[in-house]
Amino acid sequence: MVDRSRELAVRFAVSVALLTVAAAIPAQSSTSFASFQAWLGTSTVFLDGFESASSCPWSAVQPPDADTCSNGLEDGCETDIDCGGRSCGGCEDFENCLVDGDCQSAICSNGICAQCLKPANCPGADTDCAFRTCTALTCGTGYTPAGTETSAQTFGDCQVNVCDGSGEPGDVPDNSDIPDDGNQCTVESCSAGVPSFDFEPAGTPCAQNGGAMCDGNGNCV
Secondary structure (H helix, E strand, O other), rough: HHHHHHHHHHHHHHHHHHHHHHHHHOOOOOHHHHHHHHHHHHHOOOOOOOOOOOOHHHHOOOOOOHHHHOOOOOOOOOEOOOOOOOOOOOEEEEEEEOHHHHHHOOOOOHHHEOOOOHHOOOOOOOOOOOEEEEEEEEEEEEEEOOEOOOOOOOOOOOOOEOOOOOOOOEEEOOOOOOOOOOOOOOOEEEOOOOEEEEEEOOOOEEEOOOOEEEEOOOOEO
């Protein structure tokens, strides 16, 4: 790809020089000018960066015949067989390219059409339990380790929402996620992931509803 870029740069420099020469040919030198024009018609010097290593003459500055896009050959200004260049459709992943526009993915990396250069190039969206990856120019999916807590938690339900290791979230019992009903005369707890509420013993101090102690039935009196 480096050699190809150097080749294009050299051709561009030569093209500028030749155009300068053409402009300097006196109008009365009709024979010389006609010969110069004829040479331009078949020259591969004037290229615009979309052509393949095959012939892409000056006349191809105008889009080549679209019939070349279905003949099973890499010709015209194609970068791979029947794709790329200025007339044919984009090339598929891992086919040859010169610029992003040669690829269906719009990503050309070191002469190869790539699915991605980074995870953000890949379709979809990341979640707490699954995320996009980009490895060797190919999109993939990674999974958060099983048991990792997600951002979707309901506090006080005796459950914890975690990843299952295969990209899906789910609730599992958590007896430390104790609920709070706001009543000073009840005792909240979790048992196998199920909330339970017991009464504080009668005489337990409280300060709610104008009361001073629990009556043993969950009331502050």
